[in-house]
Structure formats: C-alpha cells, structure tokens
Amino acid sequence: MLKNKFKKTIIATGLLAITSSIAFAGAAPYVGAALGINAMTSTSGSNFRGVPIDLFAGFGATVNSSLYLGGEITATPFTSFLSSTGNSLRTTYGYGISFMPGVMFSDHTLGYVRAGAVRSHFSWVGENKTGGQLGVGMQTDVMPEVSLRTEYVYTWYSKIETVASPKSDAFKLGLIYKFE
Secondary structure, three states: OHHHHHHHHHHHHHHHHHHHHHHOOOOEEEEEEEEEEEEEEOOOOOEEEEEEEEEEEEEEEEOOOOEEEEEEEEEEEEEEEEEEEOOOOOEEEEEEEEEOOEEEOOOOEEEEEEEEEEEEEEOOOOEEEEEEEEEEEEEEEOOOOEEEEEEEEEEEEOOEOOEOOOEEEEEEEEEEEEOO
C-alpha cells in the first residue's frame, strides 16, 4: 500500500513539474550535488554516522515577487561509513522525491521547506524501506546560473526487523546549476 502511495506521489510531482514550467514565467530546471553528514538512530539504541552523496534534479519558479514553488528528485548512490554502534543502520543507496515551497528573501536568496518521501536500502538487513522527510534550507546565488545550498533534513522510517523506528538527521551542503 505504501509502495502505491509512493508511485502516486512521483506521478503527481511529475505532473506538477510539467504544468509548473508552463504556468509560471521564469520556471528553471536545475541539477546539483550535495555532501552531507548523517546521523541515524533508533529507539533500540543503534546508531550510524555517515557521509551521504546526493545527486538531484528539479525545477523551481517564483509565483509572485516572493513565493517560490519547486520540486526535486534525488538519488543517493552511496553513503560513506563513519561510525556505528549496535546493529548498523547504514543506508547504502536510495532515492526520493520532494515538494519544496519557499520564500524569496531577496532576488538571490531563497528560504524553503522540504516535504517528501525516500526509499532507502538498509545494508544490515538487506531491506528497502520507504520513509518520510521534512527539512528546511537556504539557497543563494553565487553566479547567475550557480547557487549554493545548505539544509537540514529529518527522515523517519517504520520498523525494520528488530530495529525500532530508525530516524535520521542530515546536514547538507550543495551546489546547483540552473538552466535559465
């Protein structure tokens, strides 16, 4: 059932992306990469710290002078291992989709929230799990086509075998190229 909801979210976001580029003047697709620090914990006492590498593509547009609407698909091809205690909660790869509304603080600086879903592979149990994401971030232009992004993202998953409800806190720094 959760798998069907995830597919519906992907389809709805794709339709939003298509209609957004038509409906909003100045809609801009973009690609980017981010490096982060991830701390995953569970109520059973296990934890894992790692360095995820994210690759992403998205679109965004200002609706009026200050309201921003965007969407993004993300792939995490791997997470470098830093440390672990208890059963390892390491996620080796994953992908996701997010809706990203925000506010333009100036012509070059954006504050946004992230709401989305991710599908991650937990290497310890060899299992894929879907989780929810909420986050906040800020993005600023360093050149007309290039932006720098920093964000915090909280992710939660349902129970995985004997590990109760893993949760993740990630801090990320990213670089974006906009096709304007």
